[in-house]
Amino acid sequence: MHQLTTDELTNRPDSLLADARRGESALVTDHGKPVFMTVPMGEGFDARSVRLELAVRLFDLEQPTLGGAAAMAGLSISEMIDELGGRRIPVIRITPEELDEELAYARTLADRG
Template sequence: MKSVGLRELKNRLSEYVREVRSGESVLVTDRGEVVAELVPPGPGNDKRGTPSGLVVLARKGEVTLGGANAGALYPELAPLLKRHRATELLDEERGAR
């Protein structure tokens, strides 16, 4: 991971953006203190509501985030029993306890 000061980043912004676009991460420093991180957009940077902890792990390469579920991949299953039927079966099973 590269590190760059604010002044150098400002002067060579296009170059650093190209590096980030190619997959490189760049730490931005101000007087030696890291103030920002430039990272390529990834699965955790979209609007899916991925928990930030998972995004951090994905950036480190420790986990791989799954793709968005378009609905066709995991279709909704039909209920196995009618709504009140499960209660009736439990009542029959329990009997007069």
């Protein structure tokens, strides 16, 4: 799936048509947030793969939860985890601050032993 910004779309509107002719979906974003998605409807249109691509892409953009993405794709949560793992998309995301808190807690446990 191709991703382009609203600025890129303004400067090259024909890129969406070119993507569709190649059978590629495109996600248009504005300041990193999804605005809309195009889906080619030619021969071989596969609604299941489109739902999967959409769910994966939106999960990667931290839009739906894991459960929401799995439901959108029509997969179980474990199947969605496998799909994301195969695409090297992390399922668990932790901020640096959360990591510091976890490490500090782990140190207190280690100090007790």
